[in-house]
Amino acid sequence: MPSPDPVDPPALAPAAPDAGAAAGSRPIGRDFIRRADAAGAARRAALQRRRVPRRSDPVPPVRKASSRKPTPAEAPPGLLPSLAAAAAVAAVASAPWLDGRWGAWQLAAVTGGAALVVAAFAVREWAGRTTGALALPAALAPLAGLLALGIVQALSPTGGGDLETAAGTLAPHWTPVTVCRPSTRQTASWLAAGLAILFLAAQAGRFAAGRRVIWWGVAGTACAFAVVGVLGRIGRAADWGLVASLEGDAGLTGAFFAGFNRNHAAQLLNVGLAAALALLARGGGKTAWACGATIAAGLLVTGSRGGLAAAPLGLLLSAAALAAFVRPREGESPAAGPVGDGRGAPRAVRFSLIGAGVATAGALLSLWGLGVEGTVLGRWEGTRDRGVWESLRERREHWADAVRVAGDLPLFGAGLGTHRYATPPYLTRPNPAWFTHADNQYVELLVEGGAVGVALLIAAAGTLVWGVRRAGRAGAADAVAAAAFAAAALGVQGGFDYGITRAPVWLAATALFGAAVAAGSTGVAAGRETTNGTRFLAVGVAGATALVGGWAAWETARAAPATIYREPNLLVADPAGWSAAEVEAEVARLEAALAARPDDAEAGVALARLQIRQYRDAAAEALAADPAAADLTPSQLDRLTDPGLGALLALGPGGGERLATLRADERVRRYLRPAYGRLLAARRVCPFIPRLDLNLARLAWTEPSADPTGERFLTALRRNFPADVPAQIAAARRADRLGLTATANAGWAAVLAMQPERAAEVASGLAAADERATRDPVLAAALAADGATLGVAGRFRGLLPEDLAAQIAVADAAAAVDAGLASLVADAALAAADADGPPLPANVRAAALRLTRRDAEAVAALEEHLAVQSRDREARVRLIDWLITDRRPDDAADQLAILNALEPDSGAVRSLSARLDRVREAERRAGRSSGRESDSTKDGGGARREGRGVLKGADRRP
Numbered sequence: 037m038p039s040p041d042p043v044d045p046p047a048l049a050p051a052a053p054d055a056g057a058a059a060g061s062r063p064i065g066r067d068f069i070r071r072a073d074a075a076g077a078a079r080r081a082a083l084q085r086r087r088v089p090r091r092s093d094p095v096p097p098v099r100k101a102s103s104r105k106p107t108p109a110e111a112p113p114g115l116l117p118s119l120a121a122a123a124a125v126a127a128v129a130s131a132p133w134l135d136g137r138w139g140a141w142q143l144a145a146v147t148g149g150a151a152l153v154v155a156a157f158a159v160r161e162w163a164g165r166t167t168g169a170l171a172l173p174a175a176l177a178p179l180a181g182l183l184a185l186g187i188v189q190a191l192s193p194t195g196g197g198d199l200e201t202a203a204g205t206l207a208p209h210w211t212p213v214t215v216c217r218p219s220t221r222q223t224a225s226w227l228a229a230g231l232a233i234l235f236l237a238a239q240a241g242r243f244a245a246g247r248r249v250i251w252w253g254v255a256g257t258a259c260a261f262a263v264v265g266v267l268g269r270i271g272r273a274a275d276w277g278l279v280a281s282l283e284g285d286a287g288l289t290g291a292f293f294a295g296f297n298r299n300h301a302a303q304l305l306n307v308g309l310a311a312a313l314a315l316l317a318r319g320g321g322k323t324a325w326a327c328g329a330t331i332a333a334g335l336l337v338t339g340s341r342g343g344l345a346a347a348p349l350g351l352l353l354s355a356a357a358l359a360a361f362v363r364p365r366e367g368e369s370p371a372a373g374p375v376g377d378g379r380g381a382p383r384a385v386r387f388s389l390i391g392a393g394v395a396t397a398g399a400l401l402s403l404w405g406l407g408v409e410g411t412v413l414g415r416w417e418g419t420r421d422r423g424v425w426e427s428l429r430e431r432r433e434h435w436a437d438a439v440r441v442a443g444d445l446p447l448f449g450a451g452l453g454t455h456r457y458a459t460p461p462y463l464t465r466p467n468p469a470w471f472t473h474a475d476n477q478y479v480e481l482l483v484e485g486g487a488v489g490v491a492l493l494i495a496a497a498g499t500l501v502w503g504v505r506r507a508g509r510a511g512a513a514d515a516v517a518a519a520a521f522a523a524a525a526l527g528v529q530g531g532f533d534y535g536i537t538r539a540p541v542w543l544a545a546t547a548l549f550g551a552a553v554a555a556g557s558t559g560v561a562a563g564r565e566t567t568n569g570t571r572f573l574a575v576g577v578a579g580a581t582a583l584v585g586g587w588a589a590w591e592t593a594r595a596a597p598a599t600i601y602r603e604p605n606l607l608v609a610d611p612a613g614w615s616a617a618e619v620e621a622e623v624a625r626l627e628a629a630l631a632a633r634p635d636d637a638e639a640g641v642a643l644a645r646l647q648i649r650q651y652r653d654a655a656a657e658a659l660a661a662d663p664a665a666a667d668l669t670p671s672q673l674d675r676l677t678d679p680g681l682g683a684l685l686a687l688g689p690g691g692g693e694r695l696a697t698l699r700a701d702e703r704v705r706r707y708l709r710p711a712y713g714r715l716l717a718a719r720r721v722c723p724f725i726p727r728l729d730l731n732l733a734r735l736a737w738t739e740p741s742a743d744p745t746g747e748r749f750l751t752a753l754r755r756n757f758p759a760d761v762p763a764q765i766a767a768a769r770r771a772d773r774l775g776l777t778a779t780a781n782a783g784w785a786a787v788l789a790m791q792p793e794r795a796a797e798v799a800s801g802l803a804a805a806d807e808r809a810t811r812d813p814v815l816a817a818a819l820a821a822d823g824a825t826l827g828v829a830g831r832f833r834g835l836l837p838e839d840l841a842a843q844i845a846v847a848d849a850a851a852a853v854d855a856g857l858a859s860l861v862a863d864a865a866l867a868a869a870d871a872d873g874p875p876l877p878a879n880v881r882a883a884a885l886r887l888t889r890r891d892a893e894a895v896a897a898l899e900e901h902l903a904v905q906s907r908d909r910e911a912r913v914r915l916i917d918w919l920i921t922d923r924r925p926d927d928a929a930d931q932l933a934i935l936n937a938l939e940p941d942s943g944a945v946r947s948l949s950a951r952l953d954r955v956r957e958a959e960r961r962a963g964r965s966s967g968r969e970s971d972s973t974k975d976g977g978g979a980r981r982e983g984r985g986v987l988k989g990a991d992r993r994p
Contacts, residue, residue, distance in 0.1 A: 121240035123153040125253030131540035140596035150232035151585030158578035178496035186224040186452040197720035204755035214451030216722035223453030228588030230546040237550030250551040251311040258308020262334025302343020303535035306525035314518035346528040350521035357520035361508025449486035463759035466790035477530035506556030515555035597629035598639030640718035644711035651707035652677045682737035686744040729753035772805035785835040795849035862887035
């Protein structure tokens with residue numbers, strides 16, 4: 037048999053199928069041997085599967101051995117990268133889930149621990165023990181710049197007290213400032229924690245095994261969160277007694293996760309879903325699929341419309357990024373291999389597209405057994421009925437007001453974390469809530485960081501795209517899928533929420549983005565040699581990160597005792613329900629906290645309010661021991677223990693002597709004077725804390741000054757919170773008690789202009805002030821000196837807005853407490869409209885006519901309005917109410933049938949129908965009684981029936 041030619045197998049010409057048989061021999065060569073080995077391997081594999089192959093089975097083709105050398109990223113990570121991955125995962129898993137002081141201690145521990153690991157990197161690099169410069173993602177630079185901006189703002193010498201103008205707005209500045217330094221410092225702390233986690237995740241993300249640890253850490257944390265939420269939702273549906281630990285409208289939030297709402301939960305779950313997608317893109321098994329499915333189930337029960345809408349968009353962007361960025365590596369087929377190794381991008385694209393369809397379908401399905409229809413789908417239905425634009429009306433109005441802050445502080449903003457303190461003076465629309473955030477991360481960043489902050493955010497987005505593109509070129513499809521999904525989900529939901537400011541969401545996102553961007557970074561992963569320049573640069577960056585992280589951990593730990601007072605709801609909470617021992621212990625704790633952080637404004641306000649409580653307890657105890665106070669009522673005792681009593685004593689002749697006597701009281705010197713000093717110090721740091729000026733007005737008399745009545749602080753309260761209706765009412769009531777009629781009138785007029793439906797409250801306040809003046813000679817003298825002798829009706833008419841329709845709305849609301857006053861205002865408005873004013877709308881005119889007791893004209897005017905606006909539900913309900921009150925049941929039944937056709941079996945229909953039935957039943961009983969009476973009476977019966985009918989007609993409004 038001749039020996040084969042010594043040439044490579046690709047150079048051999050293919051032989052004819054029967055060439056060997058015709059020659060009586062079979063050719064032997066390298067190709068033949070390779071095929072024989074492959075066939076033997078196939079037979080052995082088949083035997084292992086307990087199946088004997090047939091001779092007709094096709095022989096699998098032999099893949100040529102790849103000539104590609106393994107990259108450093110495929111090598112196992114060393115000690116420090118493994119430690120970095122473990123530290124990042126530990127930080128994400130132990131993020132500050134709790135709120136208040138324990139959350140602050142958690143954040144300090146997370147930041148400090150991460151800073152220590154970063155310092156270890158710096159020491160090792162300085163010692164020259166590594167083979168190249170520390171690989172840092174390009175996204176680190178803009179985020180570090182954002183951190184630097186926050187630190188500079190927190191340390192800026194220009195604070196809130198320096199920024200307040202006479203008009204109540206912020207003075208224009210072109211340098212870094214902060215409206216509230218404690219809030220800015222707190223924001224810098226969690227930014228520093230995120231920076232340290234980003235650095236550590238970048239070190240681990242250079243290796244495929246390190247990224248896998250990050251993916252599992254983020255996905256596992258979100259999965260555990262989802263499990264708790266789903267079990268909670270099932271517990272609510274099954275009545276397991278878990279309602280107390282859950283919010284009434286979201287299964288994933290509540291007392292266990294104190295700082296979260298439904299949207300924050302959805303953002304954390306979307307970050308976890310991105311990590312699960314990365315695991316699946318690397319060929320993850322059943323565990324990864326189960327983790328992703330659990331997170332998706334948790335996302336469904338959050339009740340977050342934005343979170344559910346962001347998930348399909350994130351999957352679509354992942355598919356697009358995989359198709360655009362991921363390329364097969366040299367020498368490999370694009371169709372083979374598991375998804376995520378650079379060769380399976382088409383499969384990953386298909387997975388993302390299918391996932392997008394499944395997510396969309398799942399979001400549209402209802403899980404009635406878990407009660408989701410009352411949260412997610414019910415809210416979606418309301419959005420569909422009202423329209424997206426209308427459902428965002430309240431937020432859009434706030435955004436339009438909030439961006440006005442950037443007009444005065446355009447370059448650096450008001451300070452990161454100060455949105456709730458910077459925006460109140462700029463609000464023009466009334467709202468009972470205090471906007472702690474903008475519900476729009478981009479508007480909030482413009483307010484807090486100005487143009488510089490927005491530019492850094494844009495730069496971070498650009499560097500993220502650049503880093504993900506490099507990761508795709510390196511074949512890391514898992515990094516591409518994770519970063520694209522998370523960026524899309526967080527970017528979309530950031531337009532309607534602020535979840536990225538919650539520590540668990542922020543730390544999970546930074547860990548994920550750091551690992552994803554590092555997958556395509558250069559440096560050690562590319563085998564570069566260390567130089568002095570790169571080593572010094574790496575040590576400088578790592579050392580600065582560790583230093584800033586250590587500083588942030590220290591500052592957070594110092595602020596931990598007073599952290600529970602950061603939330604506005606706790607600032608306005610009344611500690612009246614606390615025991616004396618609890619108050620004493622909390623006062624001691626806050627005094628120690630303020631000794632370490634004297635500029636902690638919220639803690640100062642909280643301490644002052646507790647000292648006011650101590651003063652009231654001491655005064656009440658002294659009055660209880662005084663026999664002369666035995667006959668005082670509880671309301672009189674409450675007025676005598678009011679810390680604002682001194683301001684009332686300052687009125688009238690001899691006020692200075694009375695104040696001097698009261699200031700010498702031991703309780704005033706021990707409690708109220710220090711409280712006043714705390715409030716003043718807090719106002720210099722942050723002048724826009726709610727009710728701060730009101731408490732200052734109550735205590736201004738404790739120090740000798742030119743403002744013993746607190747008029748300056750009441751004016752500031754009205755000016756700093758122009759759209760806060762409760763603040764305006766509080767200022768007006770306090771001013772009325774002090775005889776400051778001009779200040780009170782300004783507050784009451786602002787209330788009527790913003791919310792005419794609160795006219796009854798205004799009328800009650802004016803009546804109380806008038807009654808107080810009649811029985812208080814000192815206050816009456818002060819009012820007489822001020823020229824305030826108009827009475828309730830005169831003052832009320834002087835507060836009315838100029839618009840006639842608004843005047844009638846005010847009168848309609850005031851009718852609940854003073855029908856005569858309402859009739860007077862409505863009659864004047866009708867006369868002005870008939871004389872030379874613009875014509876009133878038919879429904880407004882109908883309301884005015886009803887107030888002036890021209891009932892028939894009012895009904896006709898309202899029917900005229902409904903003839904044009906037939907779907908005006910409120911007008912039709914009002915018409916039915918009038919017809920029932922006027923004892924016109926047949927006409928009321930006709931209108932009720934129309935209303936029932938518009939909204940079948942609604943609550944209003946059922947209520948009005950019940951009223952109509954009661955009226956008809958009363959008429960039937962009255963008819964039977966009248967018939968019996970006519971049989972038993974004689975000549976005088978008709979007169980008595982007529983008298984009873986006249987009386988009934990005169991009392992037509994029950």
